[in-house]
Amino acid sequence: MTAVLRPPASACPACAAAPVAAPEAPVEREAAQIALSLPTIHCSACIAKVERILNGHPQVRSARVNLTLKRASIDAAPGVTAQELAELVGGLGYEAHELDAGTLSATASDKAGRDLLMRLAVAGFASMNVMLLSVAVWSGAEAATRDLFHWISAAIALPTIAFAGQPFFHNAWAALSKRRLNMDVPITLAILLALVSSLWETSLSGEHAYFDAALALVFFLLAGRYLDHRTRAVARSAAQELSALEVPRAIRVENGIEREVMQAELNVDDLVLVRPGGRMPVDGEIVTGTSEIDRSLLTGETLPVLAQPGQAVSAGEVNLTGPLTIRASAVGRDTSLHQMADLVAIAESGRSRYTSLSDQAARLYAPGVHILSALSFIGWYLYSGDLRTALNIAAAVLIITCPCALGLAVPAVTTAASGRLFQRGMLIKDATALERLAQVDTVVFDKTGTLTAGTPQLTNLADLPQQAVALAASLANGSSHPLARAIVLAAAEAGTAPVQVDEVTEEPGFGTRGLWQGRQVRLGRASWIGAQPATETATFLQVGDGDPVAFTFTDRLRDGAAEAVRALQESGKKVFLMSGDTTAPVEALASRLGISHWLAEALPADKAARIQELSEQGAHVLMVGDGMNDTAALTAAHVSISPASALDAARVASDIVLLGGDLEPIAAACETAQRATRRIRDNFRIATIYNLIAVPLAVAGLATPLIAALAMSTSSITVSLNALRVR
């Protein structure tokens, strides 16, 4: 049978070469680097213990723990698996999870951040030096001394700005080549004009040179850029760690032998074994095995579906009870999981592009500054007929109006607010997510996996005969099926004594049977027992030929779900529930949480369409969802949140990731976001006030480098301090 299933060797030369190359690839990767996530390490003793045991492993070349990232990176010989090292560390009492080195490689060297930091350091160093030289000039250095100081300043400033100012020059050029204006255009113009006019002044032994101002400008703006970059880099690396925790491995059956391979190496027509609890790596058809599959991440249904040979399964579904062998029909990008990306693309095109507050400010500001500066140049040129004076004044206007405080206004606040939210377990992935979150007036929740934890809970324990519960618990004891686990848990909590049931066998996909006092007892799905299927999630117990007893279940609420919904409603937001699940459980949950608007049996496209409809009515929608069926809706919404337990695709599509299992921080996050946006507006106002005072002086030709330096530093410092008030 397996011989038939192997791909034809002559299909293409590359295919023929691939199987030879394939076994080497994973080995090499494992030889190079293994990464482990160690979420519970916290002290120097932890570092020492973990490193000692890892380095003690004979095949480990070197191991290094990073306490900041709570991660261990290990260089080991080929053949060492991450799993055995994780177990080794686990033996010390520390939690250890394997991280996919391929996903992490991008975070390893944060080149852009380092580059910015280097430029910031150079600009800082140069501006300090030039500022000190300028102090001498301001306090009355004259003639040759002043000229000497100006020339030294120029010698420091020119190369520094050529190096440190590059990010601004690049951005400005990119905007100009597309015939647009951004914040970087006036910045670049101000820096260049200040340098040119200062050089000219210096060469004529003039009094005013703006080298210090140009450098301080670069320094403050780079500080803003760096803050901005740090905030996003921290969020990005945390998000990547979440993805890296799901190592994409699969078990391929080759000639009857099971081999663990990376999912990327699977081909169409491969036989793939999926163990109970595992997630389908590919689309395909079941070849052998019977089980039940949980589709909740794809469709939102909570009811497990029977899986038998011949049935099609799609990637992302979870196998519950028995091992399944699947023949792959689509792998990688072709799977239905990835085809959802098309829906996401459609939703993305419909999304109204959000203009951030800083862009809005830049739109007003950039042309205004240019016009003002040009007008003062023309005015002074006509009035005095002196090109040098006119140029000097134009440079002064640009320098003084330059958006130092504006450049810091947004990043300082977002850094402070994101840090706050991160402590509460929220990861802000998108730069403008906070501003958008502040506008939210409508919240849409997904049901399965978002408001509910995805684990069932027995509901009718009180109505059931004691004996039935004891029997069911004994039958369910050996099974890993979620409903069976729920029965065992409920029985143990109620203190039911177990009864002796013999010959317990599990029939994957159907249920469990056993012998009790010589009679056959069965616990399983309605069709197998011969009972009338219930509308809610249920399993049935039958003793001999007696009437089946129904055990009904409800999905357990996620922690903080009720509190979050209530807090959101109290703050005047409309709350909706949209689910792909059947009507009965959705209605039950909605009434339990006091949500009056709900939608059941929604297809992924329905959800996205409803959200777009709401947006067209002028609502700013926050979507909270976790499944594959939510991705389009997450993208269509104004801003979106997904829990850390969500599918990778959903996390990628959403702006904010909830790290803990608790939903409660959502309401508080909305308030923090509103406060942060208020601070940003405050900051813009502060910056404007400084400009209103300083600009008339500059236009009138009264501005000196001292005034420019004072205006710049005080406004930047006030803005940063104001940002720290975000709680």
Next chain:
Amino acid sequence: MNVLAYLIPISLLLGGVGLIAFIYTVRSNQYDDPEGDSRRILDDEYDKHPKG
């Protein structure tokens, strides 16, 4: 005021040494694990393979 001719280059040189030292620390990844490094110094064991 002739002393300036010596003092200015000297001060620039000293500042430059600091700047180069900082750039060296950035380039050699010394800010990758600030928390871990601050704890490692308390460790009794001699680290034969410091990161580098």
